Amino acid sequence: MRVWQIGSFGVDKLEFTERTTPEPGPGEVLVKIHAISFNYRDLMMVKGTYNPKLKLPRIPCSDGAGEVIATGNGASPWKAGDRVAGIFMQNWIDGPPTPEKTKGALGGDTDGMLAEYVVLNEKGLVEIPNHLSYQEAATLPCAAVTAWNALAAADLKPGATVLIQGTGGVSLFTLQLARLRGARVLGVSSSDEKLERAQELGLDAGLNYKTTPDWARWALDETDGEGVDLIVEVGGVGTLARSLKAVKMGGTIAQVGVLTAGSGAGPTPPEALPVPLILHKQVRLRGIYVGSRQDFVEMNKAVSLGNLRPVGEDFPWTHAREVLARMENGSHFGKLVMSVA
Numbered sequence: 001m002r003v004w005q006i007g008s009f010g011v012d013k014l015e016f017t018e019r020t021t022p023e024p025g026p027g028e029v030l031v032k033i034h035a036i037s038f039n040y041r042d043l044m045m046v047k048g049t050y051n052p053k054l055k056l057p058r059i060p061c062s063d064g065a066g067e068v069i070a071t072g073n074g075a076s077p078w079k080a081g082d083r084v085a086g087i088f089m090q091n092w093i094d095g096p097p098t099p100e101k102t103k104g105a106l107g108g109d110t111d112g113m114l115a116e117y118v119v120l121n122e123k124g125l126v127e128i129p130n131h132l133s134y135q136e137a138a139t140l141p142c143a144a145v146t147a148w149n150a151l152a153a154a155d156l157k158p159g160a161t162v163l164i165q166g167t168g169g170v171s172l173f174t175l176q177l178a179r180l181r182g183a184r185v186l187g188v189s190s191s192d193e194k195l196e197r198a199q200e201l202g203l204d205a206g207l208n209y210k211t212t213p214d215w216a217r218w219a220l221d222e223t224d225g226e227g228v229d230l231i232v233e234v235g236g237v238g239t240l241a242r243s244l245k246a247v248k249m250g251g252t253i254a255q256v257g258v259l260t261a262g263s264g265a266g267p268t269p270p271e272a273l274p275v276p277l278i279l280h281k282q283v284r285l286r287g288i289y290v291g292s293r294q295d296f297v298e299m300n301k302a303v304s305l306g307n308l309r310p311v312g313e314d315f316p317w318t319h320a321r322e323v324l325a326r327m328e329n330g331s332h333f334g335k336l337v338m339s340v341a
Helices: 040-047 140-154 169-180 192-200 215-222 240-246 275-281 293-305 320-329
Strands: 002-006 014-018 028-038 063-071 083-086 117-121 125-127 161-165 184-189 205-208 228-233 247-255 284-287 312-316 335-339
Touching: 014 320, 028 083, 028 320, 040 320, 063 117, 063 140, 083 140, 125 293, 140 169, 140 228, 140 247, 140 284, 140 293, 161 169, 169 184, 169 228, 169 293, 184 192, 184 215, 192 205, 205 215, 215 240, 228 240, 240 247, 240 275, 247 275, 320 335
Parallel strands: 161 184, 161 228, 184 205, 228 247, 247 284, 312 335
Antiparallel strands: 002 014, 028 063, 028 117, 028 335, 063 083, 083 125
């Protein structure tokens, strides 16, 4: 089978090569991959900034969807032809996270999905919603489950206000899932064009932070001075200080990303963390790192009932380096997907 693998770090060094097609052992499932989607973590993994001690060679990418081809002994309830996606952390089946459960993340701890065939444990798969294509379903395992759990952390009521940063995968899934919950969604981006596209998905109001840097003040104005109920924080050090100013008293910041870590890029340059605001506002600052298989299953029910369709761009199987370069320059909208052919 053909695979993409990290032989040495660097996007330009990603290797398109061949490996022996695996066979499923007891309790395992062989899946023919039809589509893969990329996360910022995958870019960091390929560049060597996520884990400089990563054991190489390694097949990257945590997210993919495909068709069950064969099963090993005892690998019920799967059968040939089932449409499935892998879960991000193969050991986190249900319940709260533990150090043991959060081991086994695809594309890092173990080989990932950037291959024509993968073998996974029978518990490391979920059935994908019937109305989604393989390309759409491939976007769900990391970004969508992260957004689902970020919303769950705030226990939102209908009419609550959510703020998203940018128009990447997690942010757009947050927008779509928040709308299913009856929430109002505000968004900030450096692109007026992207904000207009987000409004077509249900964004209630948007602000270009390049032309109006003080987006925290804007968020307060949009909420009559109260602040937003939930901010899904994808920036990290470059945005967290301003998020603390924009969130309401008793509100929640779901920290899901580190896109501005150490760089000063994004909606604001790095600022000193205003710890007194955390105390005064009694803010709940919650770290979100994807979720369990059970979270994925429950989210898929909402995706199916709401007829939610992920948003992204599809590329040929041979374009992994080009896709990662597109992710790095931040020009994409939603998810970046490759169809395996």
